[in-house]
Amino acid sequence: MNHAEKTFETRELSISMGPQHPATHGVLRLVLTLDGETVVKCTPHVGYLHRGIEKLGENRTYFAALPLTDRLDYISSMNNNVGYVNAVEKLFGIEAPERAKFIRTMVAEMGRISSHIIWLGTHVLDIGATTPFLYAFRERERIIDLFEALCGARLTVSYPRVGGVRNDISQEFLDELYAFVLEFPDRMDDYETLVTENRIWKKRTVGIGVISPEEAINWGLTGGMLRGSGVNYDVRKHAPYDAYDRVEFDVPLGKNGDCYDRYLVRMGEMRQANRIIKQCIEKLPAGPVMADSPKFTLPPKEMILKDMEHLIHQFVLITKGPAAPEGEIYSATEVPKGELGFYFVSDGAGKPYRMRVRAPSFVHASVLPRLCEGGFVADVIANIGTIDIVLGECDR
Amino acid sequence: MKPLEIADKITEKFPDEVLDVREFREQVSVTLKKDRILEICRYLHDDPDLCFDYLVDICGADYEGKKEKRFEVVYHLYSIERCHAIRLKAEVTETKPEIASVTNIWAGAGWHERECYDMFGIAFSGNSDLRRILMPEDWEGYPLRKDYPVEGTEREWPGFEAVLDRANRFKKFDWQG
Known part of the structure; x- marks a missing residue:
């Protein structure tokens, strides 16, 4: 130890990162205690986007709460809708027609691609690569344009409905989507060329934020976070919903549980999502897109305009809500971020007595101290990117 | 393992603790007394046949005026290894709303x-680390209780009043160039 080191005295520094920090992807605030460049303690503060969606859901009919779920994870609202309608259908005990199930699977995978592509763009941007971000938005824009052609909305879609989907899809839509599907693997190759073997990228992500499989399960991680550690758990495989048991796809797994493996897993998931969409288009069966169970689903609009019975029916369903059977269910779906679960307690009324949203982002935000403590400040940014959270879902 | 078999196993092991077992849409909820919840969770986590390694969710529910004990804490458990699930519900009274934490078993419970x-x-x-998480630290009342109004209480949150106050003061600022 030389003289200069002896005379300097260091002390810990406490800084607040966020809630307006651009690298926190929303309004996440971290209070970091630093010893030089090393993070000694990390305390996440969430709740800036808390809108009381659970409370609001308990005071609305099952139909009227659907648009609220758009606002959970607002960059993949389609997946939230699919999760919600699956839960409600399970509670009501109705089943969507085959065609609707395939359409839902298809649009959910489109949502997965658009969400993962934003994650890719922002994650690499945080670490310093600007180029993929610009290209990523090109692909996302195409998917969003397709959503617009499908249902008129770009972000908050509310397209899947209890008992099916809002409207049937057109041949033009399918043609355009098919063209996208054929093109997409090449685009993925482009991204992989830019990022996967990039030396700076590997330096910043390999061995960063390592979490072992046992620990990942113990923390309740799901989605890419869990599979990056090599645990084969995917709701689409474990408890298939919609048409996932009729399409072929693999579940990409990581080995080391670090940021780089999670990156590889999500890249693999995008390719698999593309594969699922392709199969859905090819296998799409003909038939209705709405279940025929008048007690629980809204009648078609053209019938409401023509027929008195249907008009009365719609009126009762909208004002009072469909009377759900008494009981409680938990239903989970695999959204881009992880496992999104809905827990409903029904007392037989037209509104849920208790509606609970199990948000993957909430759980993933809670693991941040575990990932960041002991590492460098710069790695905090990599860790925030890798957990892939959306604060709208985290805070609900 | 079938969910009802799991419920039977819990009843066998803790006969005095189980109050009710109910099945709905192939999902089973086991209602429990709260006192030995930690022991029961430990058993579910460690038993090699059950092996509930993944805590899906913990949430509360308020049954004001509907049930004798007002609150319930609901645990959703899943076993990634064995692919089975169970729901536990522990009853908590209004006068002493307290229950043992399971953070030592599942870190994600925190x-x-x-x-x-x-x-x-x-x-x-x-x-x-039992602090408020979504609401501000000095918030009064518990929003998801059934007696809490949806539109919020009449009195504004003091923190918001402070922000309004400051905004009004800034408006009065006269720019002199």
């Missing part, structure tokens, strides 16, 4: 318990 405390006012003894 934030779920904090949220439950924030929304229902149920304290989890043993959780080392």
Whole structure:
């Protein structure tokens, strides 16, 4: 130890990162205690986007709460809708027609691609690569344009409905989507060329934020976070919903549980999502897109305009809500971020007595101290990117 | 393992603790007394046949005027290894809303318990970081309780009043160039 080191005295520094920090992807605030460049303690503060969606859901009919779920994870609202309608259908005990199930699977995978592509763009941007971000938005824009052609909305879609989907899809839509599907693997190759073997990228992500499989399960991680550690758990495989048991796809797994493996897993998931969409288009069966169970689903609009019975029916369903059977269910779906679960307690009324949203982002935000403590400040940014959270879902 | 078999196993092991077993849409909920919840969870986590390694969710529920004991803490458990699930519900009274924390078994329970405390006012003894999580620290009342109005209480949150106050003061600022 030389003289200069002896005379300097260091002390810990406490800084607040966020809630307006651009690298926190929303309004996440971290209070970091630093010893030089090393993070000694990390305390996440969430709740800036808390809108009381659970409370609001308990005071609305099952139909009227659907648009609220758009606002959970607002960059993949389609997946939230699919999760919600699956839960409600399970509670009501109705089943969507085959065609609707395939359409839902298809649009959910489109949502997965658009969400993962934003994650890719922002994650690499945080670490310093600007180029993929610009290209990523090109692909996302195409998917969003397709959503617009499908249902008129770009972000908050509310397209899947209890008992099916809002409207049937057109041949033009399918043609355009098919063209996208054929093109997409090449685009993925482009991204992989830019990022996967990039030396700076590997330096910043390999061995960063390592979490072992046992620990990942113990923390309740799901989605890419869990599979990056090599645990084969995917709701689409474990408890298939919609048409996932009729399409072929693999579940990409990581080995080391670090940021780089999670990156590889999500890249693999995008390719698999593309594969699922392709199969859905090819296998799409003909038939209705709405279940025929008048007690629980809204009648078609053209019938409401023509027929008195249907008009009365719609009126009762909208004002009072469909009377759900008494009981409680938990239903989970695999959204881009992880496992999104809905827990409903029904007392037989037209509104849920208790509606609970199990948000993957909430759980993933809670693991941040575990990932960041002991590492460098710069790695905090990599860790925030890798957990892939959306604060709208985290805070609900 | 079938969910009802799991429920039978719990009843066999803890006969005095199980109050009710109910099945709905192939999902089973086991209602329990709260006193030995930690022991039951430990058993479910460690038993090699059950092996509930993944805690899906913890949430509260308020049954004001509907049930004798007002609150319930609901645990959703899943076993990634054995692919089976169960739902546990522990009854908690209004006069002493307290239950043991399961953070020592599942690390992920910490934030779920904090949220439950924030929304229902149920304290989890043993959780080392039991603070409000979604609402501000000085918030009054527990928003997800049934007697809490949807549109919010009449009195504004003091923190918001302070922000309004400051905004009004800034408006009066006269720019002199």
